[in-house]
Amino acid sequence: EADIYQTPRYLVIGTGKKITLECSQTMGHDKMYWYQQDPGMELHLIHYSYGVNSTEKGDLSSESTVSRIRTEHFPLTLESARPSHTSQYLCASRPGAREQYFGPGTRLTVT
Amino acid sequence: SQQGEEDPQALSIQEGENATMNCSYKTSINNLQWYRQNSGRGLVHLILIRSNEREKHSGRLRVTLDTSKKSSSLLITASRAADTASYFCATAAQGGSEKLVFGKGTKLTVNP
Numbered sequence: 548e549a550d551i552y553q554t555p556r557y558l559v560i561g562t563g564k565k566i567t568l569e570c571s572q573t574m575g576h577d578k579m580y581w582y583q584q585d586p587g588m589e590l591h592l593i594h595y596s597y598g599v600n601s602t603e604k605g606d607l608s609s610e611s612t613v614s615r616i617r618t619e620h621f622p623l624t625l626e627s628a629r630p631s632h633t634s635q636y637l638c639a640s641r642p643g644a645r646e647q648y649f650g651p652g653t654r655l656t657v658t
Numbered sequence: 659s660q661q662g663e664e665d666p667q668a669l670s671i672q673e674g675e676n677a678t679m680n681c682s683y684k685t686s687i688n689n690l691q692w693y694r695q696n697s698g699r700g701l702v703h704l705i706l707i708r709s710n711e712r713e714k715h716s717g718r719l720r721v722t723l724d725t726s727k728k729s730s731s732l733l734i735t736a737s738r739a740a741d742t743a744s745y746f747c748a749t750a751a752q753g754g755s756e757k758l759v760f761g762k763g764t765k766l767t768v769n770p
Contacts, residue, residue, distance in 0.1 A: 553700075578756060588695075588744055588763040597756060605757070637700055644750060646691055647758060649700030 550574050553638050553650035560628055561658055568623045568653045570638035576648070578641040579621040581605070581613060583634050584652075590637065596621060628657045663761050664747055670767040677734040679764040681747030682727075688750045690723055691758065692732050695744045704732075704745075709752070739770045 551572040560566055572579070577598040582590045582605075592605030596615040610632070611625050621640075625632055635654050639647040665680045681690070689708045693701040707714045707723045707730065714721045720733040734741055744765045748758040 551700075580757075582760075588746075588765070590701075590746070590760040592757060595757060639701075641758075644688065646703035646706055647701075647748075649693075649702070651700045652698070654698070 551638065551640055551648050551650040553636075553653050555653060556651060557654050557656075559656045559658065562627075562629055564628050566625050566628055566655070568636055568638075568655070570621045570623070570650055571619050572621075572640040572648070572650075573619060574640060574642065574648065575618060576640035576642050577618065579615070580639040580641070580647065581611075581621070581623050582637040582639065583607060583609065584637055585634060594623065628655075630657045633657050664745070664764040666764060667762070668765045668767070670769065671737060673737060673739055673768055673770050675737055675768075677737050677741070677766055677768070679732045679745050679766070681730045681732070681761055683730075683747075683749045683759075683761075684728065685749075686752040687725070688752050690721075690730050691748045691750070692719075692721060692730075693746045693748060693760075695746065695763070697743075701746060734766075737766075737768045739768050741768045742766060 554569045579596045581594040591607035593609040594613040596602050637652045638650040641647045663682050691706045692704045695701045705716050707721050718735045723730045744763045746763045748760045
């Protein structure tokens with residue numbers, strides 16, 4: 548098991564609420580990623596970071612924002628949740644150019 | 659757009675049979691990786707094959723890579739019910755891209 552954690556695991560929240568999905572890793576990896584995964588299984592990269600104070604938008608446009616103030620922490624924030632944000636969100640980290648380590652995911656439902 | 663495309667989208671077999679999944683991609687790669695995802699969980703890395711390798715083994719897993727056809731296959735031998743999961747290929751583009759590009763996945767069901 549990789550040392551990468553996501554909280555909460557499940558979240559049901561009403562439209563318009565602000566939410567932050569937490570992601571932490573204890574492996575000292577510089578590169579971190581956020582993916583959104585549809586029920587049809589395809590993963591979409593929404594944000595990534597090369598290191599502290601570095602954030603980039605991914606291939607899928609997202610209304611969420613991220614920050615990277617510490618190496619181990621890469622939180623994702625939605626200022627105003629909408630039903631279209633309902634999805635599974637997966638966080639990952641990667642040492643160098645090798646494999647990625649994934650967290651268990653956060654399943655978000657916006658009612 | 660996603661580079662990796664797995665085939666088939668779904669596969670159902672009996673315990674003890676072999677399972678083969680294929681992945682095609684579009685651009686030159688540095689390496690190709692296979693991941694497994696159990697329902698409702700994150701992905702777990704299975705195996706990485708570099709662009710200069712043609713075949714790699716890990717336990718009951720065998721991965722092949724054909725860069726001329728831009729394709730890879732994952733073979734699981736003597737499958738078990740516990741192998742039931744979704745399997746994804748992911749490519750790292752040549753030139754040191756920081757991003758892996760994942761395919762849509764193959765959902766494997768192994769019936770006891």
